[in-house]
Amino acid sequence: MSDAFAARLLAWFDHAGRHDLPWQHPRSPYRVWLSEIMLQQTRVATVIPYFQRFVAALPELPALAAASQEQVLALWSGLGYYARARNLHAAAKLCTERHAGKLPRGIDELQALPGIGRSTAAAIAAQAWGARHAILDGNVKRVLARYHGVEGWPNLPRVEKALWALAEGHLPDARLADYTQAQMDLGATVCTRADPACLLCPLRDDCVARREGRTAELPTPRPGKVLPQRHATVLWLEDAHGRILLQQRPPAGIWAALWTLPQADDADAAREWFARHLHGDFGLGEALPPVDHAFSHYRLQLQPLRWRGIESRLAVGDNEGLRWVAPGDLDRLGIPAPIRRLLVPA
DNA sequence: AAGCCGGGGTC
């Protein structure tokens, strides 16, 4: 059943929604899926150039399934949350095995694929095929928390459960693709976190937060916490040709499977690593300005030490994922953003 | 239920 919420939202969407996003033209299941994965915890403006580059290189699902992990990670390099890229790649291969090389239409089959949870499965099904399922992303949580005056941090299981029920209750009977897009457009362009444009909102007449002047308090912000500070030393080694020694990170953990500078916990550990892998004078390493980087759950300060003209064959075998990389080849590898900024200044 | 997992906009 449909209520005023959906009807007003759809009427607003027709004249004020976003109709020119890259994944809307053409709106194929593969492009919808890719966009939804890239957009997880990532803003539209950030995603667009990555999306364009990705579909230019891998235009359809079979091409993604056949691609190397190295290429997929290179295309994802800088976007963050790299498990998304590994899951996307694995899911494409599963589609080749299970679904004849296409994305499955059923919500359960979609959600069974790695990287696709309840909300993403619903968004794909609604946008690709008009299926009737509720989404609950950050935009919808904010809109519903304000519209219904829902108290509590939206990611608390109890609150999230209530929001899912409200989202289900507003589902219209038709135009599910537009309705899904409309919710996200309203959250992104009108019902913004700071300073929402309530005068332009099609839902303002029945919005609890608007009526009670509490848009600044809803949704309830996340409980604050202090992020731990960690330190590491990275070794920037260049040979006589300007090639850089990179090391592939382990398949799990932070920056999994990405290529970074060899990293040690501190200066002493860096000295040991140097002695174990190279001949030469550790003391000739130039200390560059430290690099500060923030993750979701800790802060990291990197202390780069740089050597030039290192004898390249002195690096011990490649069983530790070590590789000398020419500067022109850095684009072909997945490299964490702060490391890429260090190696390739803007 | 809580932690892990990136990077950048925006205030």
Add this chain to the structure above:
DNA sequence: GACCCAGGCTT
């Protein structure tokens, strides 16, 4: 700096 963004997975 703090907060959060078209979240999902693991423990």
